[in-house]
């Protein structure tokens with residue numbers, strides 16, 4: 225799914241209205257209806273719905289929502305901050321259409337507002353949407369501070385008011401802290417980034433029938449991965465396939481005290497459809513790995529405690545994953561340097577392999593084309609420098625991927641895949657239960673398996689990251705978030721693959 229900017233969405237609105245010959249307020253009616261359908265499916269009419277409307281089309285949505293909820297016997301009241309702003313045409317239209325039974329209160333200061341009882345109230349924030357062009361001040365800012373401090377749940381229409389969707393919001397700018405955001409047609413970029421994403425709360429998108437031809441033709445580097453997109457990437461196993469069809473992966477992982485990383489990476493790789501797996505580990509892990517992953521072949525290093533040599537015959541591997549738990553010994557860095565010189569296979573670099581690169585940045589110039597790196601934000605910072613905000617971090621990601629012709633999975637709540645072409649893919653699966661040691665190792669195993677099976681790098685990243693998060697979500701449904709461990713993600717990979725496979729067959 226594409227993620228468009230506020231300016232592009234404005235054009236999409238205008239194009240849709242013109243192409244489909246929509247009458248005044250008709251698109252707004254669709255948006256309000258979509259919101260109300262979501263709202264009535266989630267909330268009963270027990271509490272009173274208190275709708276705060278700004279002067280533009282977001283406020284117009286709020287007025288239409290008030291009318292539609294009233295029709296369904298939901299008790300509603302409307303509040304309009306009086307600031308002297310002029311109203312948009314669709315706002316005025318919906319103000320006229322408001323039935324007289326709905327109380328409308330205009331207020332010039334907060335002292336004009338009544339007392340709201342927490343147990344009996346729910347707020348809808350329809351102050352500002354994608355039309356915001358500067359931080360909110362005055363009565364709007366005061367209203368936002370008041371709503372945020374009320375402790376009453378807030379459902380934002382399209383965007384939490386005050387949040388810039390495509391650029392950093394200034395520090396201390398007044399922004400609604402939404403409990404839920406119901407956003408029209410597609411997520412907004414700010415929802416997917418750690419700092420600004422917090423404001424959107426638990427967000428959902430609802431379609432409002434924007435013209436798909438327009439959206440299809442519009443250019444954007446930002447994409448949000450859907451299950452439909454992933455099921456198109458997934459390949460089922462042909463009937464007459466054999467283990468050679470699915471490649472031979474090599475993993476290089478583990479060191480004394482961190483053999484668990486090698487075990488988790490190997491198990492995830494085995495559960496992701498690879499034909500054959502060899503795992504290079506220091507001698508101390510020999511029995512551990514043979515016992516915990518008997519399907520894998522083990523290549524013990526001459527060193528007892530850490531990796532010092534890469535295996536001979538590198539050309540027989542169709543993908544090589546290196547990094548989880550390998551430590552940062554000098555010999556291991558030399559191994560990595562040599563590997564970058566000699567590896568013809570597709571490479572996946574994670575964890576300490578990334579830290580070794582960061583400590584000796586010259587190595588970056590040796591990255592073979594199409595290498596995949598899977599840093600978390602701290603590891604990425606070591607590689608590419610620190611960013612002033614999440615948007616600038618995306619810029620660093622773009623430059624890094626372009627410069628080294630590599631793919632970077634920047635891990636997080638919405639892991640972001642950067643590509644040499646400048647496209648970004650935000651993942652839509654996963655949960656905070658996965659923020660636990662070893663989750664990242666599982667991801668390295670999955671992506672290495674997919675690369676070994678000859679998925680192209682972009683597809684291996686998109687599919688691998690999605691499956692990893694989906695397995696985490698399926699595990700959460702059984703185990704809960706708090707108790708979730710990396711082993712659970714691996715245990716649910718089968719169900720995750722199955723779900724994508726079934727979706728792929730359905731078409």
Ligand SMILES: NC(=O)C1=CN([C@@H]2O[C@H](COP(=O)(O)OP(=O)(O)OC[C@H]3O[C@@H](n4cnc5c(N)ncnc54)[C@H](O)[C@@H]3O)[C@@H](O)[C@H]2O)[C@@H](O)CC1
Pocket residue numbers: 234237238251252253255256278279280281282283285309312351352353354355356357358359360361364381382383408432
């Ligand atoms: N255009 C359409 O037909 C549709 C618009 N929709 C809604 O319309 C919203 C966008 O509407 P608008 O473009 O009218 O914008 P907003 O309602 O977000 O903002 C209204 C106006 O406020 C002014 N403004 C911006 N920043 C301000 C500030 N800091 N202080 C005071 N005034 C400020 C601007 O002139 C802006 O146009 C979307 O988020 C969505 O909710 C939906 O109803 C779908 C259809």
Ligand SMILES: Nc1ncnc2c1ncn2[C@@H]1O[C@H](COP(=O)(O)OP(=O)(O)O)[C@@H](O)[C@H]1O
Pocket residue numbers: 575599600635636637638639653654655656657658659660661662663664665666667692693
């Ligand atoms: N809040 C979250 N929501 C969704 N996924 C998350 C969240 N926190 C972490 N994850 C995922 O868990 C994995 C953690 O990886 P990483 O930080 O490398 O951990 P480790 O090194 O302990 O294995 C990443 O794939 C990340 O996207």
Ligand SMILES: [K+]
Pocket residue numbers: 282349350351352353380381382383384385
């Ligand atoms: K809003």
